[in-house]
Amino acid sequence: xxxxxxSRHWAGATxxxxxxxxxxxxxxxxxxxxxxxxxxxxxxxxxxxxxRQAIVNIFMGRHFRLPGGGAVVPVDNQCCREQxxxxxxxxxxxxxxxxxxxxxxxxxxSPPQKISTDAEMLDLVSQNPGVIGYVERSVVDARVTVVYAxxx
Amino acid sequence: MILRTWSPGIHFxxxxxxLVVAALPCAPVVGAxxxxxxxxxxxxxxxAFGTLSLxxxxxxDVEFVRNLSxxxxxxxxxxALPDTILGAQVSYRPSSRWxxxxxxxxxxxxxxxxxxxxxxAYIGYAPGPHSSLRLGRIGVDSYLDxxxxxxxxxxxxxxxxxxxxxxxxxxxxxxxxxTTNTEAAGxxxxxxAYAGLAGEKIADRDQQRYSLKDSRVVGGYLQxxxxxxxxxxxxxxxxxxxxAGALEPLLAGLSGLGMPEADRLAADLALEGTWIRNxxxxxxxxxxxxxTELHYNRRQAESLGLADGYSVYALAGYRFGxxxxxxxxxxxxxxxxxxxxxxxxxxxxxxxxxxxxxxQRSWQLGARYDxxxxxxxxxxxxxxxxxxxxxxxxxxxxxxxxGEATVISLTLxxxx
Numbered sequence: 139x140x141x142x143x144x145s146r147h148w149a150g151a152t153x154x155x156x157x158x159x160x161x162x163x164x165x166x167x168x169x170x171x172x173x174x175x176x177x178x179x180x181x182x183x184x185x186x187x188x189x190r191q192a193i194v195n196i197f198m199g200r201h202f203r204l205p206g207g208g209a210v211v212p213v214d215n216q217c218c219r220e221q222x223x224x225x226x227x228x229x230x231x232x233x234x235x236x237x238x239x240x241x242x243x244x245x246x247x248s249p250p251q252k253i254s255t256d257a258e259m260l261d262l263v264s265q266n267p268g269v270i271g272y273v274e275r276s277v278v279d280a281r282v283t284v285v286y287a288x289x290x
Numbered sequence: 291m292i293l294r295t296w297s298p299g300i301h302f303x304x305x306x307x308x309l310v311v312a313a314l315p316c317a318p319v320v321g322a323x324x325x326x327x328x329x330x331x332x333x334x335x336x337x338a339f340g341t342l343s344l345x346x347x348x349x350x351d352v353e354f355v356r357n358l359s360x361x362x363x364x365x366x367x368x369x370a371l372p373d374t375i376l377g378a379q380v381s382y383r384p385s386s387r388w389x390x391x392x393x394x395x396x397x398x399x400x401x402x403x404x405x406x407x408x409x410x411a412y413i414g415y416a417p418g419p420h421s422s423l424r425l426g427r428i429g430v431d432s433y434l435d436x437x438x439x440x441x442x443x444x445x446x447x448x449x450x451x452x453x454x455x456x457x458x459x460x461x462x463x464x465x466x467x468x469t470t471n472t473e474a475a476g477x478x479x480x481x482x483a484y485a486g487l488a489g490e491k492i493a494d495r496d497q498q499r500y501s502l503k504d505s506r507v508v509g510g511y512l513q514x515x516x517x518x519x520x521x522x523x524x525x526x527x528x529x530x531x532x533x534a535g536a537l538e539p540l541l542a543g544l545s546g547l548g549m550p551e552a553d554r555l556a557a558d559l560a561l562e563g564t565w566i567r568n569x570x571x572x573x574x575x576x577x578x579x580x581x582t583e584l585h586y587n588r589r590q591a592e593s594l595g596l597a598d599g600y601s602v603y604a605l606a607g608y609r610f611g612x613x614x615x616x617x618x619x620x621x622x623x624x625x626x627x628x629x630x631x632x633x634x635x636x637x638x639x640x641x642x643x644x645x646x647x648x649x650q651r652s653w654q655l656g657a658r659y660d661x662x663x664x665x666x667x668x669x670x671x672x673x674x675x676x677x678x679x680x681x682x683x684x685x686x687x688x689x690x691x692x693g694e695a696t697v698i699s700l701t702l703x704x705x706x
Contacts, residue, residue: 191517194517195478201420201471201473201478202419202420203419203420203473209419227518228577228578228579229578230609230660231663232660232662232664232666233609235663235664235705236445236666237444239339239438239441239443239444240441240444240445242337243337243393243437243438243441243444243705244431244437244438245391245412245414245424245428245429246469248335
C-alpha cells in the first residue's frame, strides 16, 4: 500500500518536473526562434553603422540627426513593432504609447509614421535616403543597408 | 455610503463633448496625417485622452480634491469628480514647419462643473528639426511633465499629487514659448523659455474664487537627457494681477488705521503686483521595466499673505508582465511669513498668517494594469496626513478632523 502511494507520488513528481521542463523549454525555444530585427537605411546614407543610443534617440523622437549631421525620419513597421521596442529599450507597446502620449499631448512631437509590412518598408527606405526603418534580417536585400542589428 | 456622480451643474455641452470623444473610436479612420480616403482632411489629425475614475474617501470630515481649482471632491464615499477628465486635440500640419493645434478639456473645476474649456490654441513654427516656436494659448510645464498632468495614461499613479503638482493650477498661458535641443555632454540638452499671461481661476480654501487672469508668467528650464535619464531644472514666475477678495476688507481696515506700521503691513500682505517664483528640479530614470522619478520644488512668494514652501515627490514602479506596481511619497511644507511690524496684530491678520500655511504628506501605493495597448486600469490607495488639519491641502474640513484620510481610487485611462 505504502509502496503504491510512494509510486504514485514518484510518478506525480516526475510528471510535474517533466511538464515544467517542457514549459520552460518551449519558452526558451520560442525566444530562440524570434526573428532578428535589423535597422535599415538607404545605401546613400554612407553610414557604416549607428550606435544603439542614436537609434533610441531617433525612434523615441528626441533627436532627428545622424552623427554626420543629416536629418532622418523614423518609420515604424507594424508587423514587428512590439518586438522592436522590446529589443531596443525593453518596453512594452503600452509603455511606448504612454511615452508618445506624453509628447503628443504636450505638443513636443508625433510618433513615427507606420507602415504595415517588411516589403513596404524595403520599398520606402530604398526610395528615400532620409528614412530609417527596421525589418527582419531574412528579408533584407541589396536595395538597403543595415546600420544596426538588434539582438532578439 | 454616498455615490457621487457628475453634479447637476454640469453643462449640456460637456455631455456633447463626452459623446464626441466617446465616438472617436467608432470613426472609420483616426490617424496622424489624415489618411486619404478617410473622414479627416489631409494634414489633419485628431487625438483624444480620458480618465474615467471613482475615488473613495473614507473620511466624512474633509473633501479629497485633485488640485486647488476644485472646490470639493470625495467625502465619506465615492466620487467621480476629482479625476474624471476628457480631452481632445485637433492638429493641422500643412508642412513639417507649421502647425495649428486646438485642444479642449473637460474636468471638474472651480465652477463646480466640467464644461469643456480650450486649453490650447496655438500656431507653431519649427525653423529646424530641433527648435520650435509656439504662439497663442499654450501649455505650461512649470514642473517636469506638468503639461500632461491631465493625461492619466502618461504616468503610473491615478493622479499627480496635489502636494507637488496641484498647489498652483497654472496649466496654460496666452503667449509664446521657444524650445531648442542639441547634442551636448554625451546626451541631449533641451532649453525652453516661455512668457505670457495667465487666465485661469482657482477656488481658495474659503470657497472663494481667485482669478489669475492677466497675471504675467515667465519661465524656462534646462533639461539634459543621458539615455533613459532625464535631469531638469527650471524656474517659473507669476506676477499676480489681482487682489484676493477675502483680503480686501482686511487691507482696507489696516490702511484706515492711519498708522505707518499698519500701512506697511497692508502693503506686505497684498497679493496684487507681487511675484511667486517656483524653482524646480526633477530627475526621471527608466530602465526596461523600472520607472523612477524624484522631484523637488521650492516656492518663494513676495507677499506675506502667501507662505514660502517646498515639496518633494518620489515615485518608483516596476513592471511584471502587464502589471506595474508602484509606490510614491510626497511631502509639502511651508514656513510662516509672519514678521514683526511693530504692531500687535489683530486676530484676522494672525489668522491670515496661519491659514496661508500648508503642510501635508501622502503615500501612494497602487498598481497599473495595461490591459490594452492604449488603455490601462489603475488601482491606488492614498494615505493622506496633515499634521495640522488647518494646513491641509484638502477642502472644507470639519472642525475636529484629525488630519488623516485614506482614499482608494480606480481609474481607467486611455488615449485614442
